[in-house]
Amino acid sequence: MSIDIYAEEIVAHYEHPHNKGKLEGADAQFHDFNPLCGDDLTIYLKISDGKIVDAHFEGVGCAISVGSASMLTDLLKGKSVKELEKMGVADVVEMLGIEPGPARLKCATLALKTAQKALFVYMKKDSSSVSKEL
Amino acid sequence: MFDVEKIRRDFPILGKKMNGKSLVYLDSAATSQKPRKVINAISRYYRNYNANTHSGVYKIAEEATEDYIRSKKKVAKFIGASEWEEIIYTRNTTESINLVARTWAEQNIQKGDHILITEMEHHSNVVPWIMLAKRKGAVLDYIKLGDDKASLDEAGVDEQLAKRPKLVSITHCSNVLGTIVDVKAIAEKAHKFGAKVLVDGAQSVPHMGVDVKNLDCDFFVFSGHKMLAPMGIGVLYAKRELLEEMPPFLGGGDMIRTVLQQDFTLNDIPWKFEAGTQHIDGGIALGVAVDYLKKIGMENVREHEKALTLYTLERLSKITGVEVFGLPSQDIDRRGGVVAFDITGVHPHDVATIFDQEGVAIRAGHHCAMPLVVDILKKPALSRMSFYIYNNESDIDKVIEAIAIVKKKFKISDTLKP
Ligand SMILES: Cc1ncc(COP(=O)(O)O)c(C=O)c1O
Numbered sequence: 114m115s116i117d118i119y120a121e122e123i124v125a126h127y128e129h130p131h132n133k134g135k136l137e138g139a140d141a142q143f144h145d146f147n148p149l150c151g152d153d154l155t156i157y158l159k160i161s162d163g164k165i166v167d168a169h170f171e172g173v174g175c176a177i178s179v180g181s182a183s184m185l186t187d188l189l190k191g192k193s194v195k196e197l198e199k200m201g202v203a204d205v206v207e208m209l210g211i212e213p214g215p216a217r218l219k220c221a222t223l224a225l226k227t228a229q230k231a232l233f234v235y236m237k238k239d240s241s242s243v244s245k246e247l
Numbered sequence: 248m249f250d251v252e253k254i255r256r257d258f259p260i261l262g263k264k265m266n267g268k269s270l271v272y273l274d275s276a277a278t279s280q281k282p283r284k285v286i287n288a289i290s291r292y293y294r295n296y297n298a299n300t301h302s303g304v305y306k307i308a309e310e311a312t313e314d315y316i317r318s319k320k321k322v323a324k325f326i327g328a329s330e331w332e333e334i335i336y337t338r339n340t341t342e343s344i345n346l347v348a349r350t351w352a353e354q355n356i357q358k359g360d361h362i363l364i365t366e367m368e369h370h371s372n373v374v375p376w377i378m379l380a381k382r383k384g385a386v387l388d389y390i391k392l393g394d395d396k397a398s399l400d401e402a403g404v405d406e407q408l409a410k411r412p413k414l415v416s417i418t419h420c421s422n423v424l425g426t427i428v429d430v431k432a433i434a435e436k437a438h439k440f441g442a443k444v445l446v447d448g449a450q451s452v453p454h455m456g457v458d459v460k461n462l463d464c465d466f467f468v469f470s471g472h473k474m475l476a477p478m479g480i481g482v483l484y485a486k487r488e489l490l491e492e493m494p495p496f497l498g499g500g501d502m503i504r505t506v507l508q509q510d511f512t513l514n515d516i517p518w519k520f521e522a523g524t525q526h527i528d529g530g531i532a533l534g535v536a537v538d539y540l541k542k543i544g545m546e547n548v549r550e551h552e553k554a555l556t557l558y559t560l561e562r563l564s565k566i567t568g569v570e571v572f573g574l575p576s577q578d579i580d581r582r583g584g585v586v587a588f589d590i591t592g593v594h595p596h597d598v599a600t601i602f603d604q605e606g607v608a609i610r611a612g613h614h615c616a617m618p619l620v621v622d623i624l625k626k627p628a629l630s631r632m633s634f635y636i637y638n639n640e641s642d643i644d645k646v647i648e649a650i651a652i653v654k655k656k657f658k659i660s661d662t663l664k665p
Contacts, residue, residue: 117604118600118601118604119597119600119601119656119657124656124657124658127657128657128658148613149612150594150596150612150627150628151613151621151626151627151628152627153627173627174594175594175595175596175597176593176594176597176657177596177597177600216600216603217596217600220596
């Protein structure tokens, strides 16, 4: 685990994000906004046979939220819907390779939270049933 | 003689470390640090004469009451009020403004009346008026910022006053831009149109000499915690005749003279507005904070902050990729010790986090001024440093170093400006 939040990898994802832009024909999507930081994020998922076949994001925000969205959309491809549903803070920390600390945890988990909300809406569940820890 | 190094030794927190680095505190616009004298005053109160004021007939209750009133006398003198009875203690600026909104404004502002504020207000001087306007069907107008995006549009002032607002509520100093507003001139004009004037002094009283009689404002509000005093003690000054006429705010003990089953009579001012047990230790400590500031001299405080601001603007002007908000150096007489900035391509929350790792405390966000930051300056957030008596040039040098680290991490080229 790196102590430096701004490890090379996050900054690289922030500056050259993967999977950025609207995903045409997405099966699930959700838009979320964090007024405190002004982070604004939309996650798009393409789902087939209970598997996430493609994931994209659009939005603006800090390096941690954008970096996290870029890495998460990479990570989600090929995962099952069930796997996404079960993901939590620990998975985000592992993915980022940093401990964002309490002040920035919300930025780090915004992408996962938004992805899960997209999934819940797709499954016709209440989007607010997303885990409280996120 | 203003000796910043001597002043620094009065603030125990400045000897602490943050993330292993010596703390550089540059967020005094949010809240100031406290000198030993203020911290000790609170401890002295609880060790020696803690008692509920007013009703106690025993010695320590008398002492507590006397000290509480003495603090109001100090505050009254500090801001140029003629009587200590014109000083109401509240929790903070926000509560003081809400008190006016719920009492004077509730009584005097009706459907179709106008309330005038500016585009650089803190949310505490916006939201209570939106609430009132919605409650009453009144109209909330804004004095716009000029093209410099740093000061009020002069022509706009006259234009808005022509609508004959009942109340003009304006900040004395912007907590984002640092702009000092000529509230005296606005108050003079506003009074000609029959308006009452409220001045938000949260960012002025701690940093410059203020004379409410000279400003001729009707209401003046500020927070103790931004001027070396504890959190939870704030001030509402209002002219005596207004306080006499205003309906009470909260009902309960101390604000009454007599209570019958179905009726009550009101106590005199200021007690009429101080229902229930008050923040006695906070009030007493505010008096001590005022003594501390007076000893330094508000002229000296202001000069020190001007010099630091000029030094900061000069250092920042040499760095590429840093946008600075507010008035330029030549307008330093109209600029307080607040410098908001943006490192192009880096989100302010990332800037603040990297600063934090270097032991430097700055603020990032919309600074409770969304109409200004988001709508006018068109930024989701800004970084802001703000100064006080205990900051020195070495603090600013740390900022410059931290900016270089941010740029390095985000691979922003560091060419010097020609
Ligand atoms: C200009 C201004 N007005 C009002 C406030 C609100 O002060 P408080 O939170 O103490 O009520 C602040 C505090 O940031 C301020 O800067």
